Amino acid sequence: MDNNYRVCFTGVGxxxxxxxxxxxxxxxxxxGHNVLASEVHGMAQRGGVVESSIMIGDLKSPIISDGEADVLVGFEPLETYRAIQKCSADSVVISNCxxxxxxxxxxxxxxxxxxETLFARIRPRVRQLVTLDAPALGRKAGAVLSANVVMIGALAKSAAxxxxxEAFEHTIRTKTKxxxxxxNLKAFELGFGAS
Amino acid sequence: MHPLLRLEQGDKHLLLGNEAIVRGALEAGIGFATTYPGTPSSEIADNFFRIAAESDLYFEYSTNEKVALETAAGAAVSGVRTMCSMKHVGLNVAADPLMTLAYVGVRGGMVIVTADDPSMFSSQNEQDNRWYARLSHLPMLEPASAQEAKDMTVAAFDLSETLQVPVLLRTTTRLSHHRGLVTTGSLRPPKTTGAFEKNPSRFVTVPANARVRHRVLLEQMEKARDMACESGFNVVRGNGPWGIVTSAMAYNYVADAIEDLGITDRVCVLKLGFSHPFPERLAVDFMRSVKKVLVVEELEPIMEDSLKAIAQGAGLSTPIAGKGDGLFSRLYEFQPAMVRAVTAKYFGVAYTPPEPVDPNKDGEKIQLPMRPPNLCAGCPHRATYYAVNSVLADMDIEAVFPTDIGCYTLGILPPLQTADFLVCMGSSVTSAAGISRVTGQKVIAFIGDSTFFHSGITGLINAVHNEHHFVLVILDNGTTAMTGHQPHPGVDKGPPGWQKPSVSIEALVRACGVEQVWVVNPINLGKARAAVREALESEKLSVIIAKAPCPLFARRVLGEKQKRAFEVGPECTGQCPVCIDRFGCPALYRNPDPDATPAMIINQDLCIGCGVCIQICKKIRPKKM
Structure with missing residues (x-):
């Protein structure tokens, strides 16, 4: 189990x-890792909650049970809180504020x-809680929509x-528009520097 | 070039389960594909749609699943490899041709994809379509990974041609919408033309022929059962006294559970990918080799029941368990930790479950506001619903609202609450007839444009012929919005590269014999309200076609830009809020500062400038863009 990582993403459409x-x-x-991912499509896209998960390593199950996420990346504070039962005392949580x-x-x-009430309930119960103003950093990078890449920057910095x-930067260079x-590169850098 | 065409043999690529199925079909030389879109199957067809634009593949969005299956059957009996994909409930619509197509069979390989939805992420039920394999006597393959989705699709075409019957490929939402690394094989050039060779004693199912064909089908299934016993998709993994039988996505939870519990040396797993006809010999050998058996399958106890029956026949007393007290449920999708816990319990292994964070521990529970999906800002359906509700309020009438399947089902939510009855595609029109006939209550039924073509028309003809009296509102937004903006027969502006004749909904409705028909743009509330009032005042069957494009479609696909913007004037004190209590556009929200003016604010990022709100409140006015 040691070389396996379960990462949960949550946010709003x-x-x-x-x-x-x-x-x-x-x-x-x-x-160089094996990867599995899982997404929720459909109804969730009309302003509802959008959840996805990524498994890195040799896991076969593409979803995460409660208490088993190594990392939770929350794009919206209420949704971070709503999904917090995915985490355990060992988890790293990165949340937009x-x-x-x-x-x-x-x-x-x-x-x-x-x-802050939400974050105060989370902070003592997990290994680390990183919070940042992702839209502001996205705007600083040149587009508020790049807030999602800001979050990836913060995730990279956490070293979780x-x-x-370099692997993130390479992916941004070759796989985003x-x-x-x-x-996006600037957004990544700002997210990396913010936490 | 489409990415799925670009991948070369031996490439390793992260693919969505549905994309892997498409790649498999391309590697099998598919020449013909049909569908009616439905989550979680839609990406299969949407990829075929784009691939057809740059290859010889023929693809169509058919009007419904029955039409899709019969059209595909025509190609398959003419020797062309075909795929027909749909969501699980779509196969109910296509069940009529399915049952007898099994008798006559096919010549070109035919794969029918049924995408089930355990947990009902976007469906009205969670029926287990493995029953359809048993009902129709057709082979079924069930992939557990993206790689298997690709490989099984290729194999399914070969299997179909060998046995001369269609093959069912069953996915679940989790399989269809997970991504995994797939190693691709080589593409096979599509064979897109065939010839129909007459053979009425096989293909025309008059009773005398059908009696013969039923026997042929059962013979083919015995051959298929032998093939399932030998299939590389049905494998025994591990070596130990404890047996687990599993299939599809549940297999992954089992595999991880065995690792996590540290019982790899004690468990033997029979994983069934070619799951119907049930490989009896294989199952008997497996049950003989173990002391007890746990069956891990989502939804119905289908394998469990088969195993119990087979064990009885073979005189085995091996304990077999699956669904039941303290074990697995027939409800909803499985979870890794749940499968781990049940496995540990059944085999008596020590297990400490994970400890999820409980943020409410030692403190008062924080109430979290819900975030249900909502009709988009600027959605014309909201304008239609507002018009209907406001006329009903003026006339002091409470109406019953049979509704249908699409984005507009979200009208169920406050403040609109325009959904009272829904069972399946097309049921709005027909249930409206029954409700209005026996209650005497006013009935206003809602159906979308694509759903009207799918299965609303026959109900409307019935309503004319049997003199039912209700109001039908056809919400025509020019696309199949819910499933990802697929075109349908009524579409006149399609996605780029799409050009096909359009069938007029108005002409159809009139041709059905409806005498009172209004075509209104609901964005013009005055006209929409007038039509609703006239329809309600009349005692005749009335149809209102509320026609305005889906703004998401207009913006994303047709590239239309916002033309107007609006703001709330400072005189708004928030005392009346019609905008919130009756209209509910997500772009309008209450100022978080209760003393500030205006009390209501328009979120300019969300507002698309439809201008409906200025028709309901004089305090809202145009704003310079």
Missing amino acids: GQGTLLATMVLAEAAIFA VPVMPFSVAIGKGTYPEV LPIPT KKFVEI
């Missing part, structure tokens, strides 16, 4: 979690908890996975 999943998967392959308001809150039918920085390569 439109945040680019699936592209980030793909970047991590390809980077892991480039670094900027909320995307659920519709129920926008119309006043629910309350969005204080982000056996994937060198040409038009956005420079922005």
Whole structure:
């Protein structure tokens, strides 16, 4: 089990979690690992929660049971909290700190908890919690949409996975849209530096 | 060039399960493919659609699964290799041709993909389509990985031609939508033309011929059973006194569980990939070799029941367990930890389950707001629903809303709540007839454009002929939005490279004999409301065609740009909020600062400028872009 890593991604439709999943998967392959990934399609794309998972190593199951994620990458703080049961005391959690308001809150039918309250519940219960303002760094890189690559930068910095920085950069250069390569590289660097 | 055509023999590539199936079909020289889109099968056909544009492959989005299967059957009996893909409930629609196509068989290899959805990520039920293999007497293959999805697809075409019957390839959502490394084989040039060789005693199923063909089918299945016993897809792994029989995605959970529990030297696994006809000999030998058997299969206890029956026949008393108290459930998709726990329990192995983080431990539980999927900002369905609800409120009528399958089913959510009954594709029109006939209540049924072509038309003809009285609203957004913007027969603006004759929904509705028909753009609320009012006031069967393009489709596929923007004026105090309580566009939200004005704000990133909100609230006005 020691050479296997289970990484869970969670976010909201439109945040680019699936592209980030793909970047991590390809980077892991480039670094010489076997990879399995799993995605949720369909209903989830209409503003709902989008979850994906990546297994690095010799695992055969493409999904993660509760308490078994080595890393949780949350693109939205409420969704990080909602998915936290995927983690154990050994997990590394990387979360964007900027909320995307659920519709129920926008119309006043629910309350969005204080982000710091959510993080304060998570921090003492996991090995490490890294939080960052991914959209701001994405904007700084040249496009707010590159916030997903900012998150990948923070993931690389955490060194939670056996994937060198170069493998991520190579993947961004060869597997993301040409038009956005420079922005994505910058976003990766900013995410790497932020945590 | 399409990536699946570009991969060379021996390449190792990360592929979606559905992509691996497409690659397998290309390696088998497929010449003809049909579908009706449905999650989780859709990517299979969407890849064929793009590949057909740059190769000789013939592909079509058919009007429904029955049409897709019969069209594919025509090609297959003419000697061309064909694939027909659909979601699990699609096979219900295609069950009629399936059952008898099994009798007449095929000449060119034919693979029918059924994509099941344990846990119902995007379906109305979680039926186990392994039953269809038993019902139709057709061979079934069940891949457990992307690599197997590719390899089994190639093998399925050969198997189909050897046995001269269609072969069912069953996936689940997890298989279809997982990615794994696949080593590709060589592509085979497609054979896209064939010849129909007349043979009425085989192909025309009058009773005298059908009696003969049923016997032939059963003979073929006995051959297939022998092949399943010898198949490289049915393997015994490991060596030990404890037996596990498993298949498909569940196999992966079993394999990891055995490693995690450290019992590799005590367990022997029979993994069935060629799972029907059930390989009896193999199963008997396996059960003889072990002390007890655990059956690990998602959904129904199909293998478990087969094993128990076979054990009885062979005089074996090996304990066999699967579904039951403390063991596996018939409900929902499996999880790795759950399979590990049950395996440990059944074989009496010590096991410490993982300890998930509980953020509420030693503290008050934080209430989390839900985030259900929602109709997009600017979705014309919301405008239609608003128009209907507002007219009903004005007339003080409560109507019943039979609905149908598509994005618009999301009308079930507040504040619209325009969904009261739904069982399957096309059921809106037909159930509306029954409900209105026996209740006397006002009934307004909703159906999408693609669903109307799929199975709404026959219900409408029935309603005309049998003089049913209700209002049918056809939500025509010019695409099959829910499953990824596939074209359908009513589409006049398709994706790039798509050009086909369009069938007018209005002309069809009128030709069915409906006398009262309105075609309105729901973005114009006044006209939409007028049509709804007139339809409700009349005592006749009425059809309103609410026609406006899906904004996601218009933007992503047709490349249309936003033309207008809006803002809320400072006079908005948030006292009335019609925009929230009755309309519910996700681009409109309440200012988090309760004392600020305006009380409502438009999220300019989400707003597409449809302009419906300015028709419901005077405090919203155009904004300079």
